[in-house]
Amino acid sequence: MREHFEALDKCAANYVPLSPISFLNRGADVFAKDTAVVYGDTRRTWAETAARIRRVAGGLRAKGVELGETVSVIAPNIPELFELHYAVPLIGGVLGALNTRLEPETVGYILEHSDSKLVIVATAFRDLVDAAMAGEGLSLEVIEIADDGPAPRGTTYEDLAASEPLADEGLPADEWQAIAINYTSGTSGRPKGVVYHHRGAYLMAMGTAAAWPLSYGASYLSVVPMFHCNGWCHPWAAAINGAKMVFTRMPEPQRLFAAIAADGVPHFGAAPVILQMMAESDLAPSAPFDPPINVFTAGAPPPPAILENTAAMGMDVMHVYGLTETYGHISQCIPQAHWPNLDASAQAEARARQGVAFPVVEPLEVVDREAHAPVPRDAETQGEIAIRGNTVMKGYYKNPEATAAAIDGG
Numbered sequence: 001m002r003e004h005f006e007a008l009d010k011c012a013a014n015y016v017p018l019s020p021i022s023f024l025n026r027g028a029d030v031f032a033k034d035t036a037v038v039y040g041d042t043r044r045t046w047a048e049t050a051a052r053i054r055r056v057a058g059g060l061r062a063k064g065v066e067l068g069e070t071v072s073v074i075a076p077n078i079p080e081l082f083e084l085h086y087a088v089p090l091i092g093g094v095l096g097a098l099n100t101r102l103e104p105e106t107v108g109y110i111l112e113h114s115d116s117k118l119v120i121v122a123t124a125f126r127d128l129v130d131a132a133m134a135g136e137g138l139s140l141e142v143i144e145i146a147d148d149g150p151a152p153r154g155t156t157y158e159d160l161a162a163s164e165p166l167a168d169e170g171l172p173a174d175e176w177q178a179i180a181i182n183y184t185s186g187t188s189g190r191p192k193g194v195v196y197h198h199r200g201a202y203l204m205a206m207g208t209a210a211a212w213p214l215s216y217g218a219s220y221l222s223v224v225p226m227f228h229c230n231g232w233c234h235p236w237a238a239a240i241n242g243a244k245m246v247f248t249r250m251p252e253p254q255r256l257f258a259a260i261a262a263d264g265v266p267h268f269g270a271a272p273v274i275l276q277m278m279a280e281s282d283l284a285p286s287a288p289f290d291p292p293i294n295v296f297t298a299g300a301p302p303p304p305a306i307l308e309n310t311a312a313m314g315m316d317v318m319h320v321y322g323l324t325e326t327y328g329h330i331s332q333c334i335p336q337a338h339w340p341n342l343d344a345s346a347q348a349e350a351r352a353r354q355g356v357a358f359p360v361v362e363p364l365e366v367v368d369r370e371a372h373a374p375v376p377r378d379a380e381t382q383g384e385i386a387i388r389g390n391t392v393m394k395g396y397y398k399n400p401e402a403t404a405a406a407i408d409g410g
Contacts, residue, residue, distance in 0.1 A: 017175035019198035020205055023239035024050055024086045025169055031242030034217055037079045038263060039247040044079075046242060052161055053083045057090040057170065059160030063118060063141070067092035070114045070181060074098045074107070074129060075122035076249050077222045077231070080145045080157050084120065085226070085235040089198065090170035093117070095180045097227040100125060106191065107132035110183050114193055114397065116140055120157065123149030148249065175199035180230055181397055184324050193397030194324045196230070200391045204327040205237035207360035207391070211332055212294060212318075214267060219244040221259055221268035223251045224296075232269055232296070232328035243267075253281035266291065271299035272306050275317065279309040288314030296320050298329055304348035311344065321354045325406065327391040331355045331364060361389040372409065 016022070027036075028050030036049040044052070065071055071088045073096065075081045081097065088095040096114050098107060111119065111132060118141040121129045126149065129142060143160065144152035172179075175198045183191040208214065220243045224231045238245050246263050248255035251274050259265060275297060278284060295310070295317045302319055310317050320329035333355030339347050357364035365374045366383040375383040388410065395403035 017172050017177075017198060018202040019089070019171050019175060019179075020201050020236035020239070021086065021089055021170045021172075021198075022202070023205065023236060024053065027239035027242055031217075031239075034242045035244045036238075036242075037082065037245050037247070038219075038259075039079050039249075042079065046239070049079075049083065050086075051165065053086045054090070054165035055163050056083055056087040056157070056160045057166040059163030060087060060093065061091045061166065062163055063143075063160075065091055065093045065117050068094065068178065069117040070094045070096045071118060071120065072096040072098055072111055072114060072116040073120045074100055074125045075120070075145055075147070076100060076124075077224075077226055077247055077251075078122065078145070078147055078249055079245075079247055080120075080122075080147070081226050082222070082235050082245055082247070085230060089172075089179045090166055092172065092177065094178045094195075095230070097180070097182065097230065099183070099225070099227045104128055104131035104135055108134075108136035108138065109190060110193075111138055111140065112136045113190075114181055114183075118143060120145065122147045123152055126150070126153070172198050175202070176394070178394065182227070182229060182324050192399055192402055195394040195397050196327060197394050200327055200393075201230070201233055201236055203360045204233040204391045205240060207358050208232070208234065208237040209240045211359050212267070212296065214238070214241050214243055216241045217244065218267055219246055219263045219265040221246045221248070221256065221263075221265045223248075223256065223268050223270040223274060228299075229322070229324055229328035232298070232322075234269060253278050254283050257281070257283050257285070260289070260293065265293065267294045269296035269298070272297055272302040273300070275302070275310050275315070276306050279306060279313060284313060288312065290314060292316045294318070296329070298322060302352050304345065304352050307348035307351050308344050311348065317351065319351055319353065319355060320358070322358075323387075325393045326361075326387055326389075327393075330358050330361045330387055330389070330391060332358055358391075360391055361387060363388050 027046045032047035036046040037044045071093050120143045122145045143155045145157040179198045179201050180196040181193045292314045295315050298320045319333040321331045322329035365386050367386045369384045375381040
Protein backbone atom coordinates (compact mmCIF):
# COMPACT_ATOMS: atom_id res chain seq x y z
CA MET A 1 0.00 0.00 0.00
CA ARG A 2 1.07 3.52 -0.76
CA GLU A 3 1.13 4.69 2.87
CA HIS A 4 3.70 2.04 3.80
CA PHE A 5 6.10 3.30 1.12
CA GLU A 6 5.53 6.91 2.15
CA ALA A 7 6.18 6.07 5.80
CA LEU A 8 9.82 5.33 4.97
CA ASP A 9 11.52 8.70 5.47
CA LYS A 10 14.84 10.12 4.41
CA CYS A 11 17.57 9.90 7.04
CA ALA A 12 21.31 10.37 7.36
CA ALA A 13 21.88 6.74 6.35
CA ASN A 14 19.97 6.83 3.07
CA TYR A 15 20.01 10.46 1.92
CA VAL A 16 23.09 12.65 1.42
CA PRO A 17 22.95 15.98 -0.44
CA LEU A 18 24.73 15.68 -3.78
CA SER A 19 27.93 17.72 -3.87
CA PRO A 20 31.36 17.52 -5.55
CA ILE A 21 32.77 17.71 -2.02
CA SER A 22 31.93 13.99 -1.80
CA PHE A 23 34.33 13.32 -4.68
CA LEU A 24 37.15 15.08 -2.84
CA ASN A 25 36.48 13.26 0.42
CA ARG A 26 36.49 9.91 -1.37
CA GLY A 27 39.45 10.80 -3.59
CA ALA A 28 41.62 11.71 -0.61
CA ASP A 29 41.09 8.16 0.66
CA VAL A 30 40.83 6.00 -2.46
CA PHE A 31 43.53 7.78 -4.49
CA ALA A 32 45.61 9.01 -1.55
CA LYS A 33 49.00 8.12 -3.05
CA ASP A 34 48.14 8.90 -6.68
CA THR A 35 49.27 12.16 -8.27
CA ALA A 36 46.56 14.82 -8.31
CA VAL A 37 48.40 17.96 -9.43
CA VAL A 38 51.29 18.61 -11.80
CA TYR A 39 52.55 22.15 -12.41
CA GLY A 40 56.16 22.61 -13.44
CA ASP A 41 58.23 21.01 -10.68
CA THR A 42 55.21 20.82 -8.34
CA ARG A 43 53.65 17.40 -7.86
CA ARG A 44 51.13 16.57 -5.15
CA THR A 45 49.13 13.45 -4.37
CA TRP A 46 45.39 13.44 -3.81
CA ALA A 47 45.98 13.09 -0.06
CA GLU A 48 48.35 16.08 -0.07
CA THR A 49 45.99 18.10 -2.26
CA ALA A 50 42.95 17.36 -0.08
CA ALA A 51 44.88 18.27 3.08
CA ARG A 52 46.00 21.52 1.49
CA ILE A 53 42.44 22.30 0.38
CA ARG A 54 41.18 21.80 3.94
CA ARG A 55 43.81 24.18 5.27
CA VAL A 56 42.84 26.81 2.69
CA ALA A 57 39.18 26.30 3.66
CA GLY A 58 40.12 26.76 7.32
CA GLY A 59 41.97 29.94 6.42
CA LEU A 60 38.97 31.32 4.53
CA ARG A 61 36.68 30.54 7.45
CA ALA A 62 39.11 32.35 9.76
CA LYS A 63 38.87 35.34 7.39
CA GLY A 64 35.15 35.42 8.12
CA VAL A 65 33.74 33.86 4.93
CA GLU A 66 30.28 32.57 5.82
CA LEU A 67 27.54 30.52 4.22
CA GLY A 68 26.42 31.99 0.91
CA GLU A 69 29.19 34.59 0.63
CA THR A 70 31.11 35.04 -2.61
CA VAL A 71 34.87 34.57 -2.83
CA SER A 72 36.07 36.08 -6.11
CA VAL A 73 39.19 34.74 -7.82
CA ILE A 74 41.19 36.11 -10.74
CA ALA A 75 43.89 33.69 -11.83
CA PRO A 76 44.93 31.59 -14.82
CA ASN A 77 44.66 27.81 -14.76
CA ILE A 78 47.00 27.02 -11.89
CA PRO A 79 46.71 24.57 -8.95
CA GLU A 80 45.47 27.25 -6.55
CA LEU A 81 42.35 27.94 -8.61
CA PHE A 82 41.74 24.20 -8.84
CA GLU A 83 42.02 23.92 -5.03
CA LEU A 84 39.58 26.79 -4.55
CA HIS A 85 36.93 24.84 -6.48
CA TYR A 86 36.76 22.67 -3.35
CA ALA A 87 38.01 24.96 -0.57
CA VAL A 88 35.34 27.64 -1.06
CA PRO A 89 32.34 25.23 -1.21
CA LEU A 90 33.73 23.32 1.81
CA ILE A 91 32.82 26.27 4.06
CA GLY A 92 29.54 27.02 2.25
CA GLY A 93 31.01 29.86 0.21
CA VAL A 94 30.28 30.61 -3.45
CA LEU A 95 33.20 30.56 -5.87
CA GLY A 96 33.31 33.46 -8.33
CA ALA A 97 36.06 32.79 -10.90
CA LEU A 98 36.46 35.89 -13.08
CA ASN A 99 37.61 36.12 -16.67
CA THR A 100 41.24 37.29 -16.63
CA ARG A 101 40.74 39.12 -19.93
CA LEU A 102 38.18 41.61 -18.62
CA GLU A 103 38.88 45.32 -18.29
CA PRO A 104 38.87 47.01 -14.85
CA GLU A 105 35.39 48.52 -15.24
CA THR A 106 33.74 45.12 -15.77
CA VAL A 107 35.80 43.44 -13.05
CA GLY A 108 34.75 46.18 -10.64
CA TYR A 109 31.10 45.77 -11.61
CA ILE A 110 31.26 42.00 -11.01
CA LEU A 111 33.01 42.37 -7.65
CA GLU A 112 30.32 44.81 -6.51
CA HIS A 113 27.36 43.00 -8.05
CA SER A 114 28.35 39.57 -6.70
CA ASP A 115 28.74 40.98 -3.16
CA SER A 116 32.28 39.64 -2.96
CA LYS A 117 33.56 39.04 0.57
CA LEU A 118 37.19 39.06 -0.52
CA VAL A 119 39.33 38.66 -3.65
CA ILE A 120 42.02 36.10 -4.34
CA VAL A 121 44.24 37.16 -7.23
CA ALA A 122 47.37 35.92 -9.00
CA THR A 123 50.04 38.59 -8.63
CA ALA A 124 50.11 39.20 -12.40
CA PHE A 125 46.54 40.54 -12.10
CA ARG A 126 46.88 42.58 -8.88
CA ASP A 127 46.98 45.91 -10.71
CA LEU A 128 43.78 44.94 -12.56
CA VAL A 129 42.01 44.26 -9.27
CA ASP A 130 43.27 47.49 -7.68
CA ALA A 131 42.02 49.54 -10.65
CA ALA A 132 38.68 47.68 -10.61
CA MET A 133 38.09 48.32 -6.91
CA ALA A 134 39.12 51.98 -7.21
CA GLY A 135 36.60 52.47 -10.02
CA GLU A 136 33.75 51.05 -7.89
CA GLY A 137 34.93 52.55 -4.62
CA LEU A 138 35.37 49.08 -3.12
CA SER A 139 37.68 48.20 -0.27
CA LEU A 140 37.90 44.40 -0.21
CA GLU A 141 40.62 42.31 1.33
CA VAL A 142 42.97 40.98 -1.36
CA ILE A 143 44.87 37.71 -0.99
CA GLU A 144 47.62 37.15 -3.55
CA ILE A 145 48.79 33.99 -5.28
CA ALA A 146 52.52 34.36 -6.01
CA ASP A 147 52.57 33.25 -9.65
CA ASP A 148 54.47 34.83 -12.57
CA GLY A 149 54.11 38.40 -11.35
CA PRO A 150 55.57 40.90 -8.90
CA ALA A 151 56.12 40.01 -5.27
CA PRO A 152 52.93 39.89 -3.16
CA ARG A 153 52.17 42.99 -1.10
CA GLY A 154 50.22 41.47 1.77
CA THR A 155 48.45 38.27 2.76
CA THR A 156 49.25 35.41 0.42
CA TYR A 157 47.51 32.23 -0.60
CA GLU A 158 50.25 30.27 1.14
CA ASP A 159 49.25 32.02 4.36
CA LEU A 160 45.80 30.46 3.91
CA ALA A 161 47.40 27.10 3.14
CA ALA A 162 49.24 27.27 6.48
CA SER A 163 46.01 27.65 8.47
CA GLU A 164 44.36 25.15 10.78
CA PRO A 165 42.50 22.66 8.56
CA LEU A 166 38.73 22.46 8.36
CA ALA A 167 37.65 19.51 10.49
CA ASP A 168 34.13 18.68 9.29
CA GLU A 169 33.36 16.86 6.04
CA GLY A 170 32.05 20.05 4.46
CA LEU A 171 28.94 18.72 2.73
CA PRO A 172 26.10 21.23 2.30
CA ALA A 173 22.92 20.89 4.30
CA ASP A 174 20.98 21.40 1.06
CA GLU A 175 22.19 20.33 -2.38
CA TRP A 176 20.32 23.33 -3.85
CA GLN A 177 22.82 25.56 -2.05
CA ALA A 178 24.86 27.82 -4.36
CA ILE A 179 28.35 26.57 -5.19
CA ALA A 180 29.53 29.02 -7.86
CA ILE A 181 28.64 32.19 -9.72
CA ASN A 182 29.85 32.69 -13.30
CA TYR A 183 29.27 35.84 -15.28
CA THR A 184 28.13 35.87 -18.89
CA SER A 185 30.15 37.71 -21.51
CA GLY A 186 27.93 40.78 -21.36
CA THR A 187 27.70 41.13 -25.16
CA SER A 188 24.33 42.83 -24.71
CA GLY A 189 24.34 44.99 -21.60
CA ARG A 190 25.95 44.21 -18.29
CA PRO A 191 27.11 40.62 -17.67
CA LYS A 192 24.68 38.46 -15.69
CA GLY A 193 25.67 36.31 -12.72
CA VAL A 194 24.76 32.67 -13.40
CA VAL A 195 24.36 30.74 -10.13
CA TYR A 196 25.22 27.03 -9.93
CA HIS A 197 24.15 24.65 -7.16
CA HIS A 198 25.94 21.66 -5.59
CA ARG A 199 23.49 19.18 -7.13
CA GLY A 200 24.09 20.41 -10.66
CA ALA A 201 27.88 20.50 -10.23
CA TYR A 202 27.83 16.91 -8.92
CA LEU A 203 25.69 15.63 -11.78
CA MET A 204 27.60 17.47 -14.52
CA ALA A 205 30.83 15.95 -13.21
CA MET A 206 29.24 12.48 -13.14
CA GLY A 207 27.91 13.00 -16.65
CA THR A 208 31.40 13.80 -17.90
CA ALA A 209 32.89 10.72 -16.26
CA ALA A 210 30.19 8.60 -17.94
CA ALA A 211 30.04 10.23 -21.36
CA TRP A 212 33.66 10.86 -22.21
CA PRO A 213 34.79 8.77 -20.25
CA LEU A 214 37.60 9.70 -17.85
CA SER A 215 39.50 6.50 -17.00
CA TYR A 216 41.01 5.80 -13.57
CA GLY A 217 44.18 7.76 -12.94
CA ALA A 218 44.17 9.35 -16.39
CA SER A 219 46.01 12.61 -16.92
CA TYR A 220 43.82 15.61 -17.74
CA LEU A 221 45.45 18.69 -19.27
CA SER A 222 43.77 21.81 -17.88
CA VAL A 223 43.22 24.02 -20.94
CA VAL A 224 39.59 25.18 -20.65
CA PRO A 225 39.72 28.34 -18.50
CA MET A 226 38.34 27.59 -15.05
CA PHE A 227 36.55 30.94 -15.20
CA HIS A 228 34.47 29.48 -18.05
CA CYS A 229 31.69 27.31 -16.58
CA ASN A 230 34.20 26.24 -13.91
CA GLY A 231 36.33 24.61 -16.58
CA TRP A 232 33.21 22.81 -17.88
CA CYS A 233 33.05 21.30 -14.34
CA HIS A 234 36.11 19.14 -15.12
CA PRO A 235 37.93 20.17 -11.89
CA TRP A 236 35.11 18.46 -9.99
CA ALA A 237 35.05 15.45 -12.34
CA ALA A 238 38.78 14.83 -11.85
CA ALA A 239 38.33 13.57 -8.28
CA ILE A 240 35.81 10.90 -9.32
CA ASN A 241 38.44 8.70 -10.95
CA GLY A 242 41.56 10.15 -9.36
CA ALA A 243 42.67 11.95 -12.52
CA LYS A 244 46.00 13.75 -12.62
CA MET A 245 45.41 17.48 -13.27
CA VAL A 246 48.23 18.88 -15.41
CA PHE A 247 48.59 22.68 -15.49
CA THR A 248 50.57 24.81 -17.94
CA ARG A 249 49.22 28.24 -16.87
CA MET A 250 48.86 29.48 -20.47
CA PRO A 251 47.44 27.41 -23.40
CA GLU A 252 50.39 27.97 -25.73
CA PRO A 253 51.20 25.13 -28.16
CA GLN A 254 54.77 24.69 -26.91
CA ARG A 255 53.55 24.28 -23.32
CA LEU A 256 50.69 21.97 -24.31
CA PHE A 257 52.83 19.66 -26.45
CA ALA A 258 55.51 19.54 -23.74
CA ALA A 259 52.94 18.60 -21.09
CA ILE A 260 51.38 15.93 -23.32
CA ALA A 261 54.81 14.39 -23.92
CA ALA A 262 55.90 14.60 -20.27
CA ASP A 263 52.75 13.20 -18.67
CA GLY A 264 51.22 11.06 -21.39
CA VAL A 265 48.04 13.13 -21.35
CA PRO A 266 45.05 11.24 -22.83
CA HIS A 267 42.35 13.88 -22.13
CA PHE A 268 41.82 17.61 -22.46
CA GLY A 269 39.15 20.10 -23.42
CA ALA A 270 39.75 23.16 -25.58
CA ALA A 271 38.08 25.68 -27.85
CA PRO A 272 38.53 25.16 -31.62
CA VAL A 273 40.96 28.09 -31.79
CA ILE A 274 43.35 26.22 -29.45
CA LEU A 275 43.10 23.11 -31.62
CA GLN A 276 43.84 25.21 -34.69
CA MET A 277 46.92 26.70 -33.02
CA MET A 278 48.15 23.21 -32.17
CA ALA A 279 47.49 21.84 -35.65
CA GLU A 280 49.33 24.75 -37.33
CA SER A 281 52.24 24.80 -34.88
CA ASP A 282 55.76 23.90 -36.04
CA LEU A 283 56.01 21.96 -32.77
CA ALA A 284 53.26 19.51 -33.74
CA PRO A 285 54.53 15.91 -33.60
CA SER A 286 55.56 14.33 -36.88
CA ALA A 287 53.66 11.12 -36.09
CA PRO A 288 50.07 10.84 -34.79
CA PHE A 289 49.56 10.44 -31.06
CA ASP A 290 49.38 6.77 -30.12
CA PRO A 291 47.16 6.04 -28.32
CA PRO A 292 44.91 8.86 -29.56
CA ILE A 293 44.17 11.83 -27.30
CA ASN A 294 40.53 12.34 -26.30
CA VAL A 295 39.47 15.97 -26.75
CA PHE A 296 36.27 17.84 -25.94
CA THR A 297 35.85 20.99 -28.01
CA ALA A 298 33.25 23.72 -27.53
CA GLY A 299 32.85 27.47 -27.38
CA ALA A 300 32.31 27.83 -31.13
CA PRO A 301 31.34 25.45 -33.96
CA PRO A 302 34.54 23.58 -34.94
CA PRO A 303 35.26 23.99 -38.67
CA PRO A 304 35.47 20.56 -40.34
CA ALA A 305 38.99 21.43 -41.54
CA ILE A 306 40.21 21.70 -37.93
CA LEU A 307 38.59 18.38 -37.05
CA GLU A 308 40.20 16.77 -40.09
CA ASN A 309 43.65 18.16 -39.19
CA THR A 310 43.44 17.16 -35.55
CA ALA A 311 42.26 13.66 -36.49
CA ALA A 312 45.40 13.34 -38.62
CA MET A 313 47.42 14.31 -35.50
CA GLY A 314 45.90 11.45 -33.52
CA MET A 315 43.26 13.45 -31.65
CA ASP A 316 39.81 11.96 -31.18
CA VAL A 317 37.84 15.21 -30.98
CA MET A 318 34.24 15.24 -29.74
CA HIS A 319 32.20 18.40 -30.30
CA VAL A 320 30.07 19.37 -27.31
CA TYR A 321 27.70 22.30 -26.92
CA GLY A 322 26.39 24.23 -23.97
CA LEU A 323 25.98 27.52 -22.18
CA THR A 324 27.16 29.24 -19.04
CA GLU A 325 23.56 28.79 -17.87
CA THR A 326 23.85 24.98 -18.20
CA TYR A 327 27.17 24.34 -16.42
CA GLY A 328 28.77 23.91 -19.84
CA HIS A 329 28.09 21.13 -22.31
CA ILE A 330 24.61 19.67 -22.50
CA SER A 331 24.99 17.97 -25.89
CA GLN A 332 27.70 15.78 -27.40
CA CYS A 333 28.35 14.59 -30.92
CA ILE A 334 28.56 10.84 -30.29
CA PRO A 335 30.39 8.93 -33.07
CA GLN A 336 28.08 6.79 -35.16
CA ALA A 337 28.77 3.22 -36.30
CA HIS A 338 28.94 4.11 -39.98
CA TRP A 339 31.36 7.03 -39.66
CA PRO A 340 34.53 4.92 -40.16
CA ASN A 341 33.23 4.13 -43.65
CA LEU A 342 33.26 7.85 -44.56
CA ASP A 343 36.28 9.63 -45.98
CA ALA A 344 38.22 12.01 -43.69
CA SER A 345 36.40 15.11 -44.92
CA ALA A 346 32.92 13.58 -44.51
CA GLN A 347 33.82 12.30 -41.05
CA ALA A 348 34.97 15.77 -40.01
CA GLU A 349 31.72 17.28 -41.27
CA ALA A 350 29.70 14.76 -39.26
CA ARG A 351 31.75 15.41 -36.11
CA ALA A 352 31.07 19.15 -36.37
CA ARG A 353 27.35 18.70 -35.61
CA GLN A 354 25.85 19.71 -32.26
CA GLY A 355 24.99 16.14 -31.37
CA VAL A 356 22.53 14.70 -28.86
CA ALA A 357 21.66 15.22 -25.20
CA PHE A 358 24.33 14.71 -22.53
CA PRO A 359 23.53 11.93 -19.99
CA VAL A 360 22.40 14.29 -17.20
CA VAL A 361 20.09 16.35 -19.42
CA GLU A 362 16.34 15.77 -19.74
CA PRO A 363 14.55 16.79 -22.97
CA LEU A 364 16.85 18.69 -25.32
CA GLU A 365 14.84 20.07 -28.22
CA VAL A 366 14.95 22.63 -30.98
CA VAL A 367 11.67 24.52 -30.75
CA ASP A 368 9.62 27.20 -32.37
CA ARG A 369 9.52 29.69 -29.48
CA GLU A 370 6.22 31.28 -30.49
CA ALA A 371 4.43 27.99 -31.12
CA HIS A 372 5.99 26.29 -28.04
CA ALA A 373 6.53 23.19 -30.15
CA PRO A 374 9.53 21.23 -31.47
CA VAL A 375 10.56 21.88 -35.06
CA PRO A 376 10.91 18.94 -37.50
CA ARG A 377 14.09 16.85 -37.13
CA ASP A 378 15.09 17.39 -40.74
CA ALA A 379 18.51 19.04 -40.23
CA GLU A 380 17.16 22.13 -41.97
CA THR A 381 14.40 23.79 -39.92
CA GLN A 382 15.82 26.34 -37.53
CA GLY A 383 14.63 27.08 -34.02
CA GLU A 384 15.71 27.82 -30.46
CA ILE A 385 17.48 25.22 -28.32
CA ALA A 386 15.40 24.41 -25.24
CA ILE A 387 17.03 22.62 -22.29
CA ARG A 388 15.60 21.08 -19.13
CA GLY A 389 17.49 19.19 -16.45
CA ASN A 390 19.50 19.26 -13.25
CA THR A 391 22.34 21.18 -14.85
CA VAL A 392 20.29 24.28 -15.54
CA MET A 393 21.27 27.25 -13.39
CA LYS A 394 19.42 28.30 -10.24
CA GLY A 395 18.98 31.65 -11.98
CA TYR A 396 20.65 35.01 -12.51
CA TYR A 397 21.93 36.64 -9.31
CA LYS A 398 19.80 39.62 -8.27
CA ASN A 399 17.99 39.60 -11.62
CA PRO A 400 14.54 37.97 -11.30
CA GLU A 401 13.29 39.46 -14.57
CA ALA A 402 16.07 37.89 -16.63
CA THR A 403 15.69 34.61 -14.74
CA ALA A 404 11.98 34.47 -15.52
CA ALA A 405 12.64 35.21 -19.19
CA ALA A 406 15.27 32.49 -19.50
CA ILE A 407 13.33 29.81 -17.60
CA ASP A 408 10.09 30.22 -19.48
CA GLY A 409 7.43 27.53 -19.22
CA GLY A 410 9.79 25.00 -17.57
